[in-house]
Amino acid sequence: MQSEIRKELLDAFTNAGDDFLSGQHLAELIGCSRTAVWKHIEELRKEGFKLDAVRNKGYRILKTPEKITADEIRLGLTTTLMGRNIHYEESVESTQKIAHRLASEDAPEGTIIIAEEQLAGRGRMARKWHSPKYTGIWMSMLLRPNMPLSNAPQLTLLTAVATVQAIEEMTDVIPEIKWPNDILINGKKVTGILTELQAEADQIHSIIIGIGINVNQKKDDFPSELQEIATSLFIENKVSVSRAELIRSILKHFEKLYTVYLEKGFLPIKLLWEGYAGSIGKYIKARTLTTTIEGKALGITDDGVLKLEDESGFIHHIYSADIEL
Structure with missing residues (x-):
């Protein structure tokens, strides 16, 4: 009450x-x-x-306070689904871990989990995600869509589009999407997205999407090994960004795209994604678990799979890989 x-x-x-x-x-x-x-x-x-x-x-x-709080996010929130239920903690191992627990406890769709700090933040392939206190957005979103299990990766691409739209709305920088889950500014990583499932063979119980955004870090806030490959909105935009306002913008754009996606399928999202993709038409290396494929990135299929044309003209369909431009 x-x-x-x-x-x-x-x-x-x-x-x-x-x-x-x-x-x-x-x-x-x-x-x-x-x-x-x-x-x-x-x-x-x-x-x-x-x-x-x-x-x-x-x-x-x-x-409003400089720290992110659930109340600050709610103030100005215009969505009807995303973020109407907020779980906030000061410091956590991982927002993804909390999201999995809340999903198992029947938390409603649209629940978001926010933390000021992650002690064991994760990216793809169990890589560590640097998540210092009071500087970035460390957030997980809980979804319960009625759709085939095979379509789940499309929501990673949808989330990337929503995040880019929010960054453009809040700053003067021009972000690019790197397939499948990174957002870059001037070739450096500013955002990572991690999508995980709770599902059976033929049924999705929940999809949990983690978003890590470097917002107000200065260069010295990054470990030395990351300073040449990572950046923040502050570094690129030269002014601080309201993290709560950026969260609200992401939730607004995500909810709009998610509604379109559930009604009309992936095609409208695909067209938007390709408009923001920085690799289309460029030669890339795709490192899969078993091999490395080099060639020209042609775009993505109607299912969100990366198309890569090698020197012989053969078009590879890449479902999961690390991409090097």
Whole structure:
């Protein structure tokens, strides 16, 4: 009940914009006492929200905290599915690990898991993902789509498109997608995406998509071995980015694309993805578990599989590989 009051309070402030809301109006809108409203206002202040309180006018939010909190994400959130249920923790081993547990406990679709720090963040093939505190977005999203198991990798590509759209909305940088799960700026990695399943042979129970974004790191925040291959939005854009606002933008774009995908299939997503792909038309190396294939990247199939034409003209279909441009 307390969390529902908080959600409705933040929705009210979101809809009000810069207008004041009186305690009485908030109490009537939410269906609680003015005392309860006041208590939640004080809790927001403790979290780092700066609120203006004017006699006979009411309250309005002037500033949100620098830390990401569930309440800060909710303030301004316009989605109906994604992010309406938020699990936030200061420090975790991995948001993916928590997402798997919540999925098993029947958490609703659209649940997101956010942490300020990951102690054992993971990328593809069990690689470590550097996730320092208060600098990036370390987030997992829980989905429960009714679709064939073989289509699950398409959601990685959809997530990449949504993330690029959000970055473009929030910054002046031009990101590119590197198949299957990386986003690059000026050739350096800024985002990684990890998609995992809970499924049986013929049925998906849940899909968990992890997103790691380097947002406000400076060069010295990266280990020396990463400084030449990784970057952040701050390094490329020269200004700090609101992480909560970027999360809201990602959720907004993802929900829109996800709705299109469920209604119309992968083709609209494919066309968008190819528009952002940095490797199409370029010569690449695709390192699979068994071999390395070199050739020209032609794009992706209607199922999201990478097409690579080698020197003999044979077109390989690459389902899983590390790509080197």
